[in-house]
Amino acid sequence: MTGTLILVRHGQSEWNLKNLFTGWRNPDLTEQGIEEARATGRALKAAGILPDLYYTSALRRAQHTLDLMLEEMGIENLTITRNVALNERDYGDLSGLNKDDARARWGEEQVHVWRRSYDVPPPGGESLKDTAARTLPYYEAEILPRLKQGKTALIAAHGNSLRALVMAIEGLSPEEILAREIATGEPTLYRIGPDGKLVERVVL
Ligand SMILES: O=C(O)[C@@H](CO)OP(=O)(O)O
Numbered sequence: 001m002t003g004t005l006i007l008v009r010h011g012q013s014e015w016n017l018k019n020l021f022t023g024w025r026n027p028d029l030t031e032q033g034i035e036e037a038r039a040t041g042r043a044l045k046a047a048g049i050l051p052d053l054y055y056t057s058a059l060r061r062a063q064h065t066l067d068l069m070l071e072e073m074g075i076e077n078l079t080i081t082r083n084v085a086l087n088e089r090d091y092g093d094l095s096g097l098n099k100d101d102a103r104a105r106w107g108e109e110q111v112h113v114w115r116r117s118y119d120v121p122p123p124g125g126e127s128l129k130d131t132a133a134r135t136l137p138y139y140e141a142e143i144l145p146r147l148k149q150g151k152t153a154l155i156a157a158h159g160n161s162l163r164a165l166v167m168a169i170e171g172l173s174p175e176e177i178l179a180r181e182i183a184t185g186e187p188t189l190y191r192i193g194p195d196g197k198l199v200e201r202v203v204l
Contacts, residue, residue: 001149001150001194002150002191002192002193002194002199003146003147003148003149003150003151003152003153003191003192003193004049004051004147004151004152004153004189004190004191004192005143005147005152005153005155005169005189005190005192006044006049006051006152006153006154006155006187006188006189006190007155007157007162007165007166007182007187007188007189007190008040008065008066008069008154008155008156008157008185008186008187008188009157009158009159009162009182009183009184009185009186010029010033010037010061010062010064010065010156010157010158010184010185011029011030011032011033011034011035011036011037011040011061011064011065011068011184011185012029012030012032012033012036012184012185013027013028013029013030013033013061013184014027014028014029014030015027016030016033016184017030017032018098019098019099019100020096020097020098020099021091021094021095021096021097021099021102021122022088022091022095023088023089023090023091023092023094023095023125024059024087024088024090024091024095025095025096026059026060026061027060027061028060028061028064029061029064029065029068033061033065033184033185034064034068036065036184036185037064037065037066037068037069037185038068038069038071038072039185040065040069040185040186040187041068041069041070041071041072041073042072042073043187043204044069044073044154044187044204045072045073045074047204049152049154049189050073050075050152051075051152051153051154052146052151052152052153053081053143053146053151053152053153053154054066054070054078054079054080054081054153054154054156055080055081055082055083055086055142055143055153055154055155055156055157056080056081056082056086056155056156056157057082057083057084057086057087057088057156057157057158057161058082058083058084058086058087059087059088059158061158062086062156062157062158063080063082063156065156065185066080066154066156069154069156081142083138083142084134085134085135085137085138085161086135086138086155086157086158086161087157087158087161088157088158088159088160088161089125089126089127089128089130089131089158089160089161090125090126091122091125091126092121092122092123092124092125092126093122093123093124093125094114094122094123094125095125099111116178117178118174118177118178119174128160128163128164128167128174128177131160131161131164132164132167132168135161135164135165136164136165136168139165139168143155144192144196147192147196148192148193148194148195148196149194150194159181159182162182162188163177163180163182166180166182166188167180169190169192169198170198170201171198187204188201189201189202189203189204190202
C-alpha cells in the first residue's frame with residue numbers, strides 16, 4: 001500500500017507582491033494568493049484527494065493557504081499540526097529588503113548565491129542546507145512513518161522548506177535542486193512506498 005504526500009507552496013503573499021525578502025517575517029496572502037490557494041483546494045478535491053493528516057508552518061501565509069484549501073475541499077473537524085520546522089528559510093539580515101535594491105547594493109551574482117546556492121547562507125540567515133537540517137528530521141520523524149503506513153498527508157509550507165523536502169524525496173543533487181522553482185499555490189504529489197522510497201510523482 002502506498003502513502004500519498006501532497007506539498008503545497010502558500011499562495012502569493014503581500015511581500016511576494018512587493019518583491020521583499022520574507023523568510024520568517026509574517027505577511028498574509030494577497031487577493032491573488034487567496035485565489036491561488038482556493039484553486040489548489042478545488043484541484044485536490046476534483047482529484048478525489050482526502051488527506052488523513054494536515055501539516056503547516058508557524059507562519060500565517062502557509063496557515064491561511066491551508067485553511068482556504070480546506071474550505072474549498074469541504075473538510076472540517078480535523079487536526080492541523082503547525083511546526084516551525086516547516087517554516088521558510090530564515091533570510092537573516094536580508095529580511096524585509098527589496099530584492100532589486102539588494103541586487104543594486106551587493107550585485108546580481110552575490111544575491112543569486114544567497115538565494116539559490118545550496119550551502120552559502122545569507123548574512124545572519126539559513127542556507128538551503130541549514131533549512132533541510134531542521135525540515136528533514138521533522139519530516140522523517142513525524143510524517144514519513146505515516147506515509148509508510150499508507151496514509152495521505154498534506155503539507156502547506158514555503159518555497160525553500162519545500163525545496164529541501166523535494167531534494168530528499170526525489171534524491172536530487174545540490175545542482176539539480178537549485179534549478180527547481182515552486183510557484184505560489186503549486187501542488188506537488190508523491191506516492192511513497194512502505195519502504196519510504198518514492199514510487200512516483202503525480203502531476204495533478
Ligand atoms: O523571500 C522569501 O522568503 C523567499 C520566498 O518568497 O524568496 P526566494 O525566492 O529568494 O527564496
